[in-house]
Amino acid sequence: MAMATSAKEVQDGLEWRVRVPQGSLAVVVESQPVWVDRAWAWLTGIVLAVVSKAVGFGRKAWSVGSDDPRRVVHGVKVGTGLTLVSLFYYTRPLYDGVGGWAMWAVMTVVVVFEYTVGGCLCKGFNRAIATSTAGFLAVGIHWAASKAGEKAEPVILSASVFILASAATFSRFIPAIKARFDYGITIFILTFSLVAVSGYRVDQLLFLAQERVYTISIGVGICLIVCVLVCPVWAGQELHLLVSGNLVKLADSLQGLVEECFMEDEAEEGKELPTAKSRGYKCVLNSKATEDSQANLAKWEPGHGRFRFRHPWSQYLKVAAAMRYCAYCMEAFNGSISSEIKAPEDMKSHLRGACIKLSLDSSNVLKELSSSIMSMKESRSIQCLVVEMKNGVQELQVALRSLPTDHVKKHRATLSLMEAMPLVTAASLLIEVSERVESVIEAVGVLARLASFEPSLDRKKASSYSSVVPQDESVRPQPQEV
Amino acid sequence: MAMATSAKEVQDGLEWRVRVPQGSLAVVVESQPVWVDRAWAWLTGIVLAVVSKAVGFGRKAWSVGSDDPRRVVHGVKVGTGLTLVSLFYYTRPLYDGVGGWAMWAVMTVVVVFEYTVGGCLCKGFNRAIATSTAGFLAVGIHWAASKAGEKAEPVILSASVFILASAATFSRFIPAIKARFDYGITIFILTFSLVAVSGYRVDQLLFLAQERVYTISIGVGICLIVCVLVCPVWAGQELHLLVSGNLVKLADSLQGLVEECFMEDEAEEGKELPTAKSRGYKCVLNSKATEDSQANLAKWEPGHGRFRFRHPWSQYLKVAAAMRYCAYCMEAFNGSISSEIKAPEDMKSHLRGACIKLSLDSSNVLKELSSSIMSMKESRSIQCLVVEMKNGVQELQVALRSLPTDHVKKHRATLSLMEAMPLVTAASLLIEVSERVESVIEAVGVLARLASFEPSLDRKKASSYSSVVPQDESVRPQPQEV
Numbered sequence: 001m002a003m004a005t006s007a008k009e010v011q012d013g014l015e016w017r018v019r020v021p022q023g024s025l026a027v028v029v030e031s032q033p034v035w036v037d038r039a040w041a042w043l044t045g046i047v048l049a050v051v052s053k054a055v056g057f058g059r060k061a062w063s064v065g066s067d068d069p070r071r072v073v074h075g076v077k078v079g080t081g082l083t084l085v086s087l088f089y090y091t092r093p094l095y096d097g098v099g100g101w102a103m104w105a106v107m108t109v110v111v112v113f114e115y116t117v118g119g120c121l122c123k124g125f126n127r128a129i130a131t132s133t134a135g136f137l138a139v140g141i142h143w144a145a146s147k148a149g150e151k152a153e154p155v156i157l158s159a160s161v162f163i164l165a166s167a168a169t170f171s172r173f174i175p176a177i178k179a180r181f182d183y184g185i186t187i188f189i190l191t192f193s194l195v196a197v198s199g200y201r202v203d204q205l206l207f208l209a210q211e212r213v214y215t216i217s218i219g220v221g222i223c224l225i226v227c228v229l230v231c232p233v234w235a236g237q238e239l240h241l242l243v244s245g246n247l248v249k250l251a252d253s254l255q256g257l258v259e260e261c262f263m264e265d266e267a268e269e270g271k272e273l274p275t276a277k278s279r280g281y282k283c284v285l286n287s288k289a290t291e292d293s294q295a296n297l298a299k300w301e302p303g304h305g306r307f308r309f310r311h312p313w314s315q316y317l318k319v320a321a322a323m324r325y326c327a328y329c330m331e332a333f334n335g336s337i338s339s340e341i342k343a344p345e346d347m348k349s350h351l352r353g354a355c356i357k358l359s360l361d362s363s364n365v366l367k368e369l370s371s372s373i374m375s376m377k378e379s380r381s382i383q384c385l386v387v388e389m390k391n392g393v394q395e396l397q398v399a400l401r402s403l404p405t406d407h408v409k410k411h412r413a414t415l416s417l418m419e420a421m422p423l424v425t426a427a428s429l430l431i432e433v434s435e436r437v438e439s440v441i442e443a444v445g446v447l448a449r450l451a452s453f454e455p456s457l458d459r460k461k462a463s464s465y466s467s468v469v470p471q472d473e474s475v476r477p478q479p480q481e482v
Numbered sequence: 483m484a485m486a487t488s489a490k491e492v493q494d495g496l497e498w499r500v501r502v503p504q505g506s507l508a509v510v511v512e513s514q515p516v517w518v519d520r521a522w523a524w525l526t527g528i529v530l531a532v533v534s535k536a537v538g539f540g541r542k543a544w545s546v547g548s549d550d551p552r553r554v555v556h557g558v559k560v561g562t563g564l565t566l567v568s569l570f571y572y573t574r575p576l577y578d579g580v581g582g583w584a585m586w587a588v589m590t591v592v593v594v595f596e597y598t599v600g601g602c603l604c605k606g607f608n609r610a611i612a613t614s615t616a617g618f619l620a621v622g623i624h625w626a627a628s629k630a631g632e633k634a635e636p637v638i639l640s641a642s643v644f645i646l647a648s649a650a651t652f653s654r655f656i657p658a659i660k661a662r663f664d665y666g667i668t669i670f671i672l673t674f675s676l677v678a679v680s681g682y683r684v685d686q687l688l689f690l691a692q693e694r695v696y697t698i699s700i701g702v703g704i705c706l707i708v709c710v711l712v713c714p715v716w717a718g719q720e721l722h723l724l725v726s727g728n729l730v731k732l733a734d735s736l737q738g739l740v741e742e743c744f745m746e747d748e749a750e751e752g753k754e755l756p757t758a759k760s761r762g763y764k765c766v767l768n769s770k771a772t773e774d775s776q777a778n779l780a781k782w783e784p785g786h787g788r789f790r791f792r793h794p795w796s797q798y799l800k801v802a803a804a805m806r807y808c809a810y811c812m813e814a815f816n817g818s819i820s821s822e823i824k825a826p827e828d829m830k831s832h833l834r835g836a837c838i839k840l841s842l843d844s845s846n847v848l849k850e851l852s853s854s855i856m857s858m859k860e861s862r863s864i865q866c867l868v869v870e871m872k873n874g875v876q877e878l879q880v881a882l883r884s885l886p887t888d889h890v891k892k893h894r895a896t897l898s899l900m901e902a903m904p905l906v907t908a909a910s911l912l913i914e915v916s917e918r919v920e921s922v923i924e925a926v927g928v929l930a931r932l933a934s935f936e937p938s939l940d941r942k943k944a945s946s947y948s949s950v951v952p953q954d955e956s957v958r959p960q961p962q963e964v
Contacts (some may be wrong), residue, residue: 057656064655075652079644082671086643086679103676110672113651161568162561169595170557173546174539189564190592194585197568285810289771328767331807332814335914400903421882425910428903432817 071115073231078113081226085109085219104212108219113227117304118235118297120227124220125300126184131216134188135209137164138195143202157196165189179296236298236307239291240373243316243323246287247370247440249280250323251363254330254433256280258359261337261426262352278334284320284327291320306376312450319373319447322440326433333429336422347423354399355430358392362434365389369444378448380456386441393434400427555713556597563591563708567701586694590701595709599786600717600779602709606702607782608666613698616670617691619646620677625684639678647671661778718780718789721773722855725798725805728769729852729922731762732805733845736812736915738762740841743819743908744834760816766802766809773802788858794932801855801929804922808915815911818904829905836881837912840874844916847871851926860930862938868923875916882909 065072085105112123145156168185171177177185195205256278298313365385372379447453547554567587594605627638650667653659659667677687738760780795847867854861929935 060656060658061653065652071655072652074655075648075650078651078671079648082647082675083640083644086640086675102679106675106679107672110647110668110675158565158568162565165564165592166557166561168557169560170547170554171543173553173556174542176542186592189560190589193564193568193588193592197584197588286770288768325813328810328813329817331810332911332914335811335918336910421906421910424903425907428818428907429814432814436817 070233074115077226077230081109081113081222085222104215105219108216109223112223116233116235116297117227118301120223121300123183127187130184130187131191134191138192139205161193161196164192234304235294236301239294239298239316243320244370244373246284247366249283251366253278253280255359255363258355281327281330284323315447315450319443322443326436329429329433336425347420351399354396358396358430361389361392362437365437377454378456389434393431552715559708559712560595563595563704567591567704586697587701590698591705594705598715598717598779599709600783602705603782605665609669612666612669613673616673620674621687643675643678646674716783716786717776718783721776721780721798725802726852726855728766729848731765733848735760735762736841737845740837763809763812766805797929797932801925804925808918811911811915818907829902833881836878840878840912843871843874844919847919859936860938871916875913
């Protein structure tokens with residue numbers, strides 16, 4: 001190997017890398033292995049880095065796929081849609097004559113195919129409506145401009161492109177339009193500009209428009225068929241599952257946090273805290289963006305499964321907002337229990353029972369609400385559970401009331417509120433969480449009424465939520481939206 | 483008018499609307515004005531509804547524009563870009579020969595033109611890279627397929643479209659790719675499918691590719707020139723302003739909430755609470771999505787203004803996360819002060835001074851941090867302010883410690899913790915907020931070091947944040963990301 005490399009070294013082409021003094025052969029021979037080693041190390045380093053990066057990426061991709069196999073299915077669906085549309089056009093002359101019509105169908109499939117059915121419908125609808133309105137408008141302006149004479153024509157066309165593009169772009173800043181028609185406006189500007197800029201006569205344009213509508217409907221049709229028939233992902237159902245799943249996470253994490261707070265000393269040695277379970281409320285804090293977009297897309301979806309067409313999707317957002325309100329409080333609770341000041345053990349044991357009971361009661365209410373949403377049935381036991389939770393609040397209040405007196409008796413003059421403070425704060429936040437759980441009950445009650453949940457068997461006259469929450473109050477929009 | 487309508491009524495065509503008994507003319511004459519009135523009312527109703535809707539929309543659009551006139555400017559910029567590109571192509575034969583090249587330039591401008599320079603660069607870069615890689619790949623596969631014989635060719639091409647489209651679509655679920663290359667992947671799939679599906683020979687394709695690159699660069703070039711030269715909106719600067727503005731909002735709202743808590747009784751009659759000022763923390767809770775997207779786009783931007791190319795944009799997100807941590811606590815504080823249990827006035831007045839002082843101290847720290855970020859200078863007075871805040875915490879703790887003793891003396895046996903609870907909770911949350919403000923100081927300190935803020939004049943050896951926060955601790959990523 002030393003021979004081979006010294007032979008290589010003689011070549012001029014390598015000199016820029018080696019830079020050895022010309023006079024001393026000994027030095028050159030000495031320096032070769034170092035240089036070779038370095039280059040070799042550099043190369044292996046690069047190869048290893050690339051390989052490890054690729055392995056890391058592969059692992060990440062694998063976990064993304066195994067977390068939710070529907071993502072893999074979605075990839076396959078898009079592939080299928082594209083292959084279908086390309087086969088459809090493979091049977092006819094492609095890019096024939098003017099414009100390449102296959103292109104529009106392919107483009108439609110690529111751009112319109114979304115993960116959820118709602119997304120697909122939203123984009124398909126936007127594309128169809130925007131293309132046709134912009135097309136007709138542009139043909140009209142083209143016709144008017146052609147009547148105005150040859151000199152005025154380009155001026156009129158350019159001015160119309162300028163004005164419409166500016167106005168349409170500005171309209172995207174209006175939230176209501178942005179939420180529903182953002183993509184449609186892009187397509188509107190695009191189609192209008194293309195038609196207006198083109199040098200065609202009006203009769204040619206009408207023919208083109210017809211062809212364009214035809215290809216776009218083929219594209220949208222293929223998209224929708226594949227999207228709806230092969231393992232469809234409904235945005236509405238996703239929202240439904242997300243909200244009811246988050247309720248369970250919130251319940252678990254409330255229970256977990258309180259246990260953590262009171263079991264801490266016992267588990268001091270095997271410190272496994274913080275546990276994953278009690279961090280569930282963070283999911284609730286972070287899911288606003290997902291919920292908003294899913295609710296937005298769900299409104300485009302037709303009835304599916306147990307959901308009819310005008311299912312009250314926006315009420316799910318109110319339930320989620322009420323849940324986030326609880327989660328904020330739990331975040332502060334988490335802060336107060338990780339405070340440095342430790343409460344004396346006798347105070348802790350005094351409050352332990354009442355706190356754990358209240359957290360259990362509240363989390364039972366949340367779990368019952370979750371299963372009520374999940375099954376779309378009015379809850380039978382929610383009234384009992386709420387009564388239980390309110391009793392829990394009172395018990396904790398009684399325990400708090402009796403706390404200082406006990407303590408005064410024991411230590412007489414040395415009563416220090418500072419010692420009790422973290423515990424009192426935690427307890428008071430726990431009570432606050434229970435109060436905020438009531439606004440979740442209200443929001444779920446409104447959802448049950450709007451979505452006509454199946455009434456519970458022992459239902460009397462009113463819904464089972466209405467005795468918990470006054471009927472007229474729950475109709476008013478709740479102020480909990482942050 | 484009665485004459486005219488009775489004449490009309492004779493016509494058969496109206497019978498379906500009027501449905502009067504044939505025999506009695508008197509009734510017919512009687513019923514005419516009712517029908518006309520109804521139709522008239524219906525029509526006016528519709529016209530009024532349309533007008534009021536239009537007026538409402540106009541008002542909304544006006545407020546969107548007057549809130550931030552740059553939105554109007556953006557609309558005009560897009561219009562200008564499109565007019566420029568259409569003028570550019572107006573001078574040459576449009577839709578000539580195969581494909582309509584003007585189309586690609588127009589499409590590029592419509593799709594790539596974003597509100598911020600970062601958005602524009604991100605999309606332009608994605609479009610350019612994706613088009614060229616997909617184009618080369620497709621031409622390669624086309625060439626390979628053409629060698630494989632006529633029967634195998636469509637199979638190879640369809641299979642490659644299927645596999646690549648599936649894989650690329652799946653890769654969009656990987657968060658790192660989604661954040662940076664989402665648009666690029668759409669364009670990759672689109673270009674690859676178009677080229678693969680097309681029936682051209684390889685030499686034709688190379689010519690097409692050349693033309694395509696040429697038109698897309700014209701489109702991207704026009705976009706960037708207009709976007710950067712005419713009133714540019716830099717995502718980085720927006721993020722910078724948003725974060726420092728939110729710090730001020732947080733400070734104001736902390737002060738406002740505490741004032742509200744203690745001034746409440748005095749202002750009981752003219753109940754103006756809750757004030758807009760003290761709700762500022764809600765902006766902080768809700769701005770995560772905006773911050774994330776701005777930080778994402780800012781990374782694409784070159785140096786601008788006071789920001790160099792690799793400005794530590796992601797550190798702004800950490801500052802924002804630390805701020806949100808404070809805001810969660812303030813949300814809980816807001817809950818505890820609106821509790822139904824009212825604290826006795828003597829307790830309130832006992833704590834008033836210390837609470838108001840601490841809130842003032844904390845909000846001064848936050849404001850100082852904001853102005854340090856805004857001016858990109860290390861703060862001179864932050865050390866003093868932090869010491870002041872820590873003193874404030876101790877004073878409040880002292881006040882809390884002395885609270886029950888005072889109370890016991892006054893009322894002897896009737897000490898009830900329940901009465902003091904909302905106040906104790908509020909005070910303890912206030913202390914918690916001050917502790918969380920320290921993590922904001924740390925995050926800003928790291929930002930100051932990473933972005934090399936201009937050192938303060940009386941700077942000794944280390945940065946002015948380093949004596950507040952231990953140097954080695956602040957380098958480690960803070961765990962405050964929710």
